[in-house]
Amino acid sequence: MTDAASANSAAPLPRATVLAGLSIAIAGAVLFSTKAIVAKLLYRYHIxxxxxxxxxxxxxxxxxxxxxxxxxxxxxxxxxxxxxxxxGLGLVGYYLSSYLDFLGLQHISVGLERLILFLTPTFVLLINVMVFKRRVRPAEWAALALAYCGIVLVFVHDLAGGAGSTVLGSLFVLGSALSYAFYLLGTGEMVRRIGSLRLVAYAMCVSSVACLLQFFLLRPASMLVQPAEVYWLSLVNAVFCTVFPVFMTMAAVQRIGAATASQAGMIGPVSTLFLGALILGEPITGVQLAGTGLVLIGIYLLSLKK
Known part of the structure; x- marks a missing residue:
């Protein structure tokens, strides 16, 4: 992947390659963000x-x-x-992060959940500052401030719908974003040595085993018997919101590089906001749009600095 990135910086990519890579990255981001919508639909069946x-x-x-x-x-x-x-990476990056995320979705809107998760790059930067003493430039602090102002704006707006529930759900999702930030920090050197596809496949296997063990330890096996709709929605969640986005993101990175692919992924929070309104009936307000805009601008500026 390093060689591909070097080649991309050495010569401009063909237009068809860029368009294909951007399309794959955007589609992957939308599909991955849709897991919050599917989770909300599944919760209607009292699981x-x-x-x-x-x-x-x-x-x-x-x-x-x-x-x-x-x-x-x-x-x-x-x-x-x-x-x-x-x-360890599988337990922290996929098991713990996913579990906290789905716990949070029981309490907050899909729009707020996606925005909090979108702060993961800022947590990576802050951990680098506190642990590895990395120096942060003023422009990066400004980008961080913009992103967090957007989160506060949407958070305060959503407090009107239930303060205790919103705070609890936001804390769960905040923990999810933080645990995934530690995963990203821990994978950097390993990705270069063993490859991203191999690492993700192994880590996802570890995470899957942990999730299934957790279920059989905490729930009776009879809970596996559910209405047909639960099985179909779970299949959608697994295939279209988990497997496809993983491989689509990798395919996009190979075509257009990690930086461009991550910037294309910024469509995720926006798509979640509108899909939440379309499918779940969650209202879209001017405050939510303004907060989402601040977060996207902040993360975009931070990605340019990185």
């Missing part, structure tokens, strides 16, 4: 976050197992240290 995430991983696990086995055969064996690191 909880433990059951929801278990079904999601149960349906997506076969795909990630297949990719993991394929990569295991064509790639060099992992060291025991790498195995332990991948296990």
């Amino acid at each position: 909880d976050a433990v059951t929801l995430i278990a079904f999601r991983m149960l349906f997506s696990l076969p795909v990630f197992i297949a990719v993991a086995v394929w990569k295991m055969r064509v790639g060099p064996p992992l060291s025991s240290q790498d195995r332990w690191r991948i296990t």
Whole structure:
């Protein structure tokens, strides 16, 4: 991926390649953001976050197992240290992050959830500042301030719908974004050594096993018996909101580079806001649009500085 990025910076990409990469990145971002909509629909059938995430991983696990086995055969064996690191990354980056996210969605709107998750790059930057003593330029502080002002604006707006519930849900999603930031920090060096596809496949397998173990430890097996609609929505959540976005994002990065792909992914919060209104009936207000705009501008400026 490093070689591809170097080649991209050395010569302009063909227009068709750029358009294809942007289309894939945008579609992947929209599909990934749609998981919040699907989760809200699933909660209407009175299942909880433990059951929801278990079904999601149960349906997506076969795909990630297949990719993991394929990569295991064509790639060099992992060291025991790498195995332990991948296990830790899978638990923090996908299991804990996803579980906290779905817990939060029980309490807050999909628009606010997506905006809080979109702050993940700012958490990566702040962790670098506090742990690795990275120096932050004034322009980066300004971008951070814009993004957080947008979150505060939408958060205060949503407090009118239920203060306690909004605070609790926001804290859960904030924890999700923070845990995923630690995952991103921990994957940098490993991605260069073992490859992003292999790392994601292994980490997702670890996460899936953890989610299923959690379900069988905390819930009776009879909870697996659900209405047909739960199975269909869970299948959509697993295939279209989990598996497809993972591979689509990788395909986009290979075509147009990580920076451009991540900027195209900014369509995610906007699509969630409008899909929430269209499918769930969640209202769109001027305050929400203004807050979303501030967050997007802040993250965009931060990505340019990075």
